[in-house]
Amino acid sequence: MNISRLVEELTAWAVRKKLIEKEDHVYCRNQLLEKLQIADFEQPVSAAERDLHSIMEDILKWALDEGRIENDTVTERDLFDTKLMGVFADKPSVIASRFGKEEEKSPEQATAWFYEWNKAIDYIRTKRIEKNVTWKTDTEYGALDMTINLSKPEKDPAEIEKLKHQPASSYPLCLLCRENEGYAGRLNHPARQNLRTIPVTLNEEAWHFQFSPYVYYHEHAIVLKEKHEPMVITGDTFTRLLAFTERFPHYFIGSNADLPIVGGSILSHDHYQAGCYTFPMARAEAEETMELPQFTGVTAARVKWPMSVVRLQGDDRTEVKKAAEHILNSWRAYSDETAGIYAETDGTLHQTITPIARRRGRAFELDLVLRNNRTSSDHPDGIFHPHAHVHHIKKENIGLIEVMGLAVLPGRLKQELRETAEKLAGVSPESALYDGITAKHADWALKVSEGRRTASVEEMETLLQEETGLVFAEILGHAGVFKRDDAGIRAFQRFMQTIQQ
Ligand SMILES: [Zn+2]
Incomplete structure (x- = not known):
């Protein structure tokens, strides 16, 4: 792996993204060399225009091979690649003053500019966030937003x-x-x-x-x-x-x-x-x-x-x-x-x-x-x-x-709902579901899929997502201090009367 080429690719990427100016190119290259603990640099003949994720993946591989990262864990990789991205981040006062200039045009423009900057500098790790599973479920309270x-x-x-x-x-x-x-x-x-x-x-x-x-x-x-x-x-x-x-x-x-x-x-x-x-x-x-x-x-x-x-x-x-x-x-x-x-x-x-x-x-x-x-x-x-x-x-x-x-649901649910859907779509779900990670969902899955089961895993997964949305509405009801039945609404009305005094 040619680290000079990777450093050049990364620096050129930062210029393209307007995180740094052309004039900062050599300076930022040298900063990167310091963080990578290398003294030499060989100007590559040409550098490909790749996205940040693929350049950084290669740099991380190099860092693991060369012992710059000890253990291949998300924690250590994050510590390492954030150090490199810091090279391209302007000082706080510069960012704040740019934000101020945008805000003079409009508050919308200021926050939108700053948001894009945070994505570009990879503080917001877009690639990782794309893994979240999201959908909407219609309920009596309107469509709820669901995220695993x-x-x-x-x-x-x-x-x-x-x-x-x-x-x-x-x-x-x-x-x-x-x-x-x-x-x-x-x-x-x-x-x-x-x-x-x-x-x-x-x-x-x-x-x-x-x-x-x-x-x-x-x-x-x-x-x-x-x-x-x-x-x-x-x-x-x-x-x-x-x-x-x-x-x-x-x-x-x-x-x-x-x-x-x-x-x-x-x-x-x-x-x-x-x-x-x-x-x-x-x-x-x-x-x-x-x-x-x-x-x-x-x-x-x-x-x-x-x-x-x-x-x-x-x-x-x-x-x-x-x-x-x-x-x-x-x-x-x-x-x-x-x-x-x-x-x-x-x-x-x-x-x-x-x-x-x-x-x-x-x-x-x-x-x-x-x-x-x-x-x-x-x-x-x-x-x-x-x-x-x-x-x-x-x-x-x-x-x-x-x-x-x-709803911000725990990550474990992705695999659990998928396996539950597979078992619902398979033969004899009644016994299969009570095994392994689907066991805790078994009673619920059998009940909500009654009369609606098909052999399609995708259809069963969609059904489970919808039902999960309805469970979320129920959970919000648990968290509600006044319940939505007649007695609860009357109790809420009594409280509302006290605040008029
Ligand atoms: Zn604090």
């Missing part, structure tokens, strides 16, 4: 809870900290030489805007506090979310809740997720709308959604914020024994909100999703959490993205 995630390892709630109580590691303090920008990484921490963040001011505090390396939807962004401080939902949260939508009106932005079980995967560092995408929940309609007389021009609606959503709308973002804070305080203290809702047990508080802000024309819209993290002997993982009978599909927390109607 093959690009990011999953964490279970116990691990998340454990991580919350872990002492902060020395540097960077966590995976989200802005100190990751440019960091070389180590075996237990990803390399971030090609990460760039854009400073943003929210509620007069320093925050940073960046993209998520695991894109679940268009322009999937993360907005993180400059200080490493824990997730907490307060009135300030609403102020920041609404301010962000004022600056980027084409984006939604939401926060995970601040309690274990109903929160996201990182509770130790305050952060939000944003993006240029319309989620199924944003399309869900109001079932009942009322005025909130205490807040000028603000309406509150109960939304047709399996989780319990109060939707605020108003043209004045300060009034919307005040209304949201009032509802947050009301909810934190609210109990309704007939609906199984207890604000606290034995001195532990259980209630919080998953908030999502967006613009609706001129108006500011804030969806407040009511959450409760109480557990019981029947539901030790959480009462308003996926129940045991659906754990074969998903047992992880229902975080912000799922709340909005996009």
Whole structure:
């Protein structure tokens, strides 16, 4: 393998992608030689125009052969190729100033430019994300977005809870900290030489805007506090979310809740997720709308959604914020024994909100999703959490993205659903399914395929995907504090009446 040729191909690729200028060509070549620990370079006669992935695959093979990478693992390969890509990443101030220039034209143009840059520099590993399996399932709540995630390892709630109580590691303090920008990484921490963040001011505090390396939807962004401080939902949260939508009106932005079980995967560092995408929940309609007389021009609606959503709308973002804070305080203290809702047990508080802000024309819209993290002997993982009978599909927390109607399902499901489909299409599925990795799906698969079985594996796989989407809708119902039956809707209405005071 001719490493000079590969270095030339990679540098020429970066020029073509406009990551660097022609004038930077020799300089960047020399930077690459240093990172590859080679002193010689022989100008190749010609270099092919290949895509990044195939050039990098060859460089990684060379690095393994030459002992620059010790073990052929994804972790070590990622540490190595990110170091090389860092050569082509402009310094943060240069990127931020370019973002500013684009933003003068329009916020849409700024985020679109930055998104393309993140893909080009391979911070967003497009090739890996393409492996995710995605589909849509029609339900009574509209079409839900389904993803089997093959690009990011999953964490279970116990691990998340454990991580919350872990002492902060020395540097960077966590995976989200802005100190990751440019960091070389180590075996237990990803390399971030090609990460760039854009400073943003929210509620007069320093925050940073960046993209998520695991894109679940268009322009999937993360907005993180400059200080490493824990997730907490307060009135300030609403102020920041609404301010962000004022600056980027084409984006939604939401926060995970601040309690274990109903929160996201990182509770130790305050952060939000944003993006240029319309989620199924944003399309869900109001079932009942009322005025909130205490807040000028603000309406509150109960939304047709399996989780319990109060939707605020108003043209004045300060009034919307005040209304949201009032509802947050009301909810934190609210109990309704007939609906199984207890604000606290034995001195532990259980209630919080998953908030999502967006613009609706001129108006500011804030969806407040009511959450409760109480557990019981029947539901030790959480009462308003996926129940045991659906754990074969998903047992992880229902975080912000799922709340909005996009299922992020564990990677194991790809193989499991495929094998389940094969057995359904084969002879005597009744016995075959109870063997191996399909055993946990057997009862469900037999029930949902009754009277619909064919010998086509593809048809059976489509059927299972559809049914998985329906299970996801059911899971969202488990996470809903007010159920969708008559008694649940009446209980929700009682809560809505209390917020009018
Ligand atoms: Zn942090």
